[in-house]
Amino acid sequence: xxxxxxxxxxAERTTLAWTRTSLGVLANGALLLIKDxxxxxxxxxxxxxxxxxxxxxxxxxLGVRRQRLxxxxxxxxxxxxxxxxxxxxxxxxxxILISVLSVTV
Numbered sequence: 001x002x003x004x005x006x007x008x009x010x011a012e013r014t015t016l017a018w019t020r021t022s023l024g025v026l027a028n029g030a031l032l033l034i035k036d037x038x039x040x041x042x043x044x045x046x047x048x049x050x051x052x053x054x055x056x057x058x059x060x061x062l063g064v065r066r067q068r069l070x071x072x073x074x075x076x077x078x079x080x081x082x083x084x085x086x087x088x089x090x091x092x093x094x095x096i097l098i099s100v101l102s103v104t105v
Contacts, residue, residue, distance in 0.1 A: 011070035018063020021088070025095065026056035032099060045102040048095070055091050062088065 029052025032045050062084050069079055 009070075011067045014070055015063050015067040018059055018066060021092075022056040022060040022063065025052050025059060025092065028052050028095065028099060029056065032102060035103065042102065042105050044098075044105055048098045048102040051098060052095055055088075055095060059088055 029049040032049040032052065035045075062081075066081060066084075069076065
């Protein structure tokens with residue numbers, strides 16, 4: 001939400017989007033760890049939670065990098081984050097798969 005008289009920049013919106021994504025991934029990893037915490041958890045669940053933590057950190061760092069890139073004036077050429085978006089998207093799909101497998105095992 002923007003405050004009156006202040007325009008939100010693209011760099012700020014980009015950072016917020018990448019941060020929200022990383023927090024969502026981190027929450028997934030935390031939920032994997034606390035689900036049935038009173039019982040013995042399989043090692044696969046810890047692997048999935050670790051992957052979620054690594055993915056959350058890398059997504060956050062990508063967001064910081066994007067913010068710095070978009071804050072430059074004039075904007076550099078070729079600033080499309082296509083590769084990063086595909087990489088994070090594929091990693092999140094993989095995280096979903098291993099999360100489902102770790103919960104059912």
